[in-house]
Amino acid sequence: MSAAKAMADERNVAAEERSMGKAGTSVIEGVISSLKGLNEIEAEIVSLVRNTVSNTLKATGEVATESVVVIRDVMKGAITATEEVGTGLILSTKSVAKGLVMGVSDVGGDIVTVSSQTVKGAVKGAAEIGADVALVARRAVDGVIEATKEVGGNVEDVAKVAVGGAIEAAGTIGNTAVKAVKDMLVGVVEGVKEIVGAALPRPRQSAAAPEKKGPPAKRVAPAPRARGKKGA
Numbered sequence: 001m002s003a004a005k006a007m008a009d010e011r012n013v014a015a016e017e018r019s020m021g022k023a024g025t026s027v028i029e030g031v032i033s034s035l036k037g038l039n040e041i042e043a044e045i046v047s048l049v050r051n052t053v054s055n056t057l058k059a060t061g062e063v064a065t066e067s068v069v070v071i072r073d074v075m076k077g078a079i080t081a082t083e084e085v086g087t088g089l090i091l092s093t094k095s096v097a098k099g100l101v102m103g104v105s106d107v108g109g110d111i112v113t114v115s116s117q118t119v120k121g122a123v124k125g126a127a128e129i130g131a132d133v134a135l136v137a138r139r140a141v142d143g144v145i146e147a148t149k150e151v152g153g154n155v156e157d158v159a160k161v162a163v164g165g166a167i168e169a170a171g172t173i174g175n176t177a178v179k180a181v182k183d184m185l186v187g188v189v190e191g192v193k194e195i196v197g198a199a200l201p202r203p204r205q206s207a208a209a210p211e212k213k214g215p216p217a218k219r220v221a222p223a224p225r226a227r228g229k230k231g232a
Contacts, residue, residue: 049078101144
């Protein structure tokens with residue numbers, strides 16, 4: 001199957017090269033290599049943050065109390081790094097948020113609380129450096145939800161607190177930020193509910209079926225009344 005697929009891909013690329021020429025082909029190759037590079041970078045950031053968080057919390061032995069400090073420090077470190085490199089915080093936020101949740105999960109921490117704290121820290125950090133608060137909020141929420149799915153946590157609960165945390169943090173910035181964050185995050189919780197609902201069994205249909213079957217009133221026939229009239 002893999003060999004056949006590889007041959008098919010080669011034929012498709014060859015066809016695209018013939019139709020678009022060298023300029024189009026160069027763009028395709030450049031975009032593909034860039035996207036592969038971004039995926040690798042994101043995976044490295046997730047791994048770095050996850051290992052750093054879990055190792056730090058293991059060393060302290062105080063997951064509940066130290067996690068707040070660790071989340072704050074990691075988020076500040078990520079913001080400082082993006083400022084020094086000159087890369088937007090938006091690109092790294094999802095990976096940092098995902099790594100934070102997974103790192104805390106590795107040591108048995110409360111990922112719901114961590115998710116809320118992570119999103120709040122990302123939003124406040126974005127405001128401090130003048131980044132797009134709404135986009136950073138969405139990336140952070142996406143990151144904590146993705147991490148929760150991978151570690152087997154309660155996605156619906158995490159989505160709710162993450163969205164709530166983003167809006168709460170935006171409230172400390174101003175009404176404009178709140179509106180922008182709400183507009184960016186609209187549908188996130190509803191989307192998660194649909195996913196969760198689709199994965200669960202539906203017992204309500206089977207329970208409702210017997211109630212709709214013949215009511216007892218239909219079984220009472222008018223026959224006795226008819227017989228009484230005949231006898232009279």
